[in-house]
Amino acid sequence: MKNTSTLFLLIALLFSACTTSTKQSGIETGVAKTMAVYRKANISNLEYQLNFDIPEDRNKTIPGSNKISFELQSTDQDLQIDFREDPSLLHQVICNGKASGYHFESEHLIIPKGELIKGKNQIEIEFTAGNSSLNRNDEFLYTLFVPDRARTVFPCFDQPNLKAKFQLALSVPKNWKAIANGKIESVKEDADKSHYKFLTTKELPTYLFSFAAGKFETITRKHNGHQHTMYHRETDPEKLAGNTDEIFRLLFQSLDWLEEYTDIPYPFGKYDIVVIPSFQYGGMEHTGATLYNASKLFLDKNASKNDRLYRANLIAHETAHMWFGDLVTMKWFDQVWLKEVFANFLADKITNPSFPDMNHALKFKMAHFPSSYAVDRTSGANAINQVLPNLKDAGSVYGSIIYHKSPIVMDMLERITGEEELQKGLQTYLKKYAYGNASWEDLIAILDETTSSDLKQWSKVWVDKAGRPAITSSISSENGLITDLTITQSDAKVNAGDWNQDLNILLGYEETSEVVSVKFNQPQLSIPEVTGKKTPDYIILNGKGNAYGFFKLDAKTKQFLLENMHKIKDDLVRGVAWINLYENLCEGEVSGKEFVLAAEKQLAKEKNALILERMLSYMQSAYWLHVSAEERLQIGKHLEDSLWVQLNEEKDMSKKSSLFSTLSSIAESKVRLEQLFNAWKDETKIGGFSLSETKATDLAANLAIKMPEKAEELVATQIERIKNPDRKKRLQFAAPALSDNQQVREGFFASLHKAENREIERWVLDGLSYLNHPLREKEALTYLPQALELLEEIQVTGDIFFPANWLSASYSGLQSKEAGDITRRFLAEHPDYPENLKLKILQASDLVLRKE
Secondary structure, eight states: OHHHHHHHHHHHHHHHHHHHHTTSOSOOSSOBHHHHHHHHHHEEEEEEEEEEEOOSSTTSOOEEEEEEEEEESOOSSOEEEEOOSOGGGEEEEEETTEEOOOEEETTEEEEOGGGOOSEEEEEEEEEEOOSTTTOBOSSEEEOOOTTTTGGGTSOBOOOTTSOEEEEEEEEEETTOEEEESSOEEEEEEOSSEEEEEEOOOSSBOGGGOOEEEESOEEEEEEETTEEEEEEEOOOOHHHHHHHHHHHHHHHHHHHHHHHHHHTOOOOSSOOEEEEETTOSSSEEOOTTEEEEEHHHHSOOTTOOHHHHHHHHHHHHHHHHTTTBTTTEEESSGGGTHHHHHHHHHHHHHHHGGGOTTSOHHHHHHHHHHHHHHHHHTSTTOOOSSOOOSBGGGGGGGOSHIIIIIHHHHHHHHHHHHOHHHHHHHHHHHHHHTTTEEEOHHHHHHHHHTTOSSOHHHHHHHHTSOOSOOEEEEEEEEETTEEEEEEEEEEOTTSOBOOOOEEEEEEEEOSSOEEEEEEEEOSSEEEOGGGTTSBOOSEEETTTTSOOOSEEOOOHHHHHHHHHHGGGOOOHHHHHHHHHHHHHHHHTTSSOHHHHHHHHHHHGGGOOOHHHHHHHHHHHHHHHHHSSOHHHHHHHHHHHHHHHHHHHHHOOOHHHHHHHHHHHHHHOOSHHHHHHHHHHHHHTOOBTTBOOOHHHHHHHHHHHHHHOGGGHHHHHHHHHHHOOSHHHHHHHHHHGGGGOSOHHHHHHHHHHTTSGGGGSSHHHHHHHHHHHTOGGGHHHHHHHHHHHHHTHHHHHHHSOTTHHHHHHHHHHTTOOSHHHHHHHHHHHHHOTTOOHHHHHHHHHHTHHHHTOO
């Protein structure tokens, strides 16, 4: 028996080896999941030792070297190292002390299996760094490697579940500063260079490895015995003085809260921040060197409450990532939402103490539901969990569903498990998988142990399924009393719905209301609890704001909300009602003119800043995209007058800021435009509201489009007024898109066909939004086919949000059937178009695709 067992064991081991050897498929571009699975099974104890020599001239090349050390389980196949650059940038490869006979194929440096050994291996590579993800500017650069961009700069194993320790050395111009994930170990200077060496990091995935270098100023503060430094390029002393203390306060508050919530001290060597002008995102959670968008941190003195709330959430979000995403990382980018859901969900909890007078249930509703609905209402809706065979397409999984629907779903989960049990489950999850990788399923398995609910089945509906339920009500009455109330749910194709959630149905009356709570987990449900109750003036099916879906308004409710929204005294219910009303507008149940006039009627009556800002945002969207040009002529002047009166009467400067932005956007009448122009020209207050540089720049751009005869003066003067060199360059870049000369504008769009002219994405999006202003729709339609044709290239050359933002800007001013026809024609002519990008097109073009 003993000998037989040994024989079976040998056979099993041989079979296992054969199975392992077939896991890696042939060589293909990108980072295929099959290859990644194979590498994860075979590679361990990974370390990178990187060196870069950065010249001051952004056009000069950057020499680099990388010493990769790792242990190998098997040498049955050649080793693929990712490098998405021209092979001529590889100068020397040494494998285990000998010159390698490597070859290069499909974005991979291939090390022959004969050069590899089981156990410890070391590969030394001399190369010239690729430029596409180095974000090189005249006076600074910064890396941005999410999701698979590290391989565009240096050879590596560019997958999230192969974490490694990084040791970095940077040589930079002597007048520059450098920052990286690790603490500075030493700085040595010679005649024209500073040579930085950084301490080895904890285990990180390649997408979190980062460095920045350039002409930065620094501000340092201490907290709980640790030193934190902010690197920045802000030149406005007033902005620095007005924001620095609050930035650090929010940072320290977030760190303290997360340490207590997770029961884990900050898990990395340091936490510094780098504030980047025109940064592509709000922030990026690089461990020890977190990047932030300068415009989101350095706010104007009259910034709105939403701007301040966004900043607080942003800092909390990126700090939460240090635990959720950095300490424990998703295994693959198909679950990138796993890190984002925790960051957003916990950010809302962290920021609450900073806004003690705020209705936090309303804040959560306003922060997440509108953005999530904007995707889920479209024919391009995607599930939270997505399929991703290759990391080269990972950018397409990003969007409002993972950033906004997932926190809503997490809130549902917390209500199922209980707040304390969820916290305990997350602590277990973090400690079990610290410095490693985990999946959503791993977390559900932990939580399933302490709840009686079937979380796996719940997850299939809310995490694995795309779209939202459409929920309707049918009410029958007799003698003023309810005889029957039935609710129905269906999907986008009008099939019976199977979503499972709690509904809090609000029966509203002129002076009072009452809520009936039901569990809604079937296609149709009759609610006997309301029989005999007085027939309501309106019904809010999601009366407490935590249910998710499209809640179709019955005729009586629609009319009440359009005419009497102010009679709903509860802020949360009123906020929910505005969202429901706008969604009914988008679904064709309410007209644009009806909505705008209803919002205008409520301006002076709305006292809640969060609701007012949401109303104004909705009003702008409805005015430009759901109201025809003829209707704008009918209601525009009256709307401008209402906004002007409210702007002058409002005492709160934050609300004034929101009102001014809306007025600036909507104003079309000659009298009002001249009034705004004179205020901008003389730099005088408008209704007691003084224009910041940001507001003045936005106003100048708006006026340049609406007053083309003054465009040259507006843009040239505003450029001269801007003192900060980075902000000055931003407007200079987009200036041709504001020109009164159509040929100049067309030339600007033509320039965007070249990838090098799209490097600073924020600038490009500014220009695109100017080109595609609603008043220029006829011209914008000529750009749309080209914009669609460029999309695949933009996904390859741009960062993760750029494809969706490119589309959003391209459709931003379009509302015609012709735009829908162009979109349908493009999709018909490209039947094999990548599904992930097709969904992005369907999401961005939803409005015009509804025009038949």
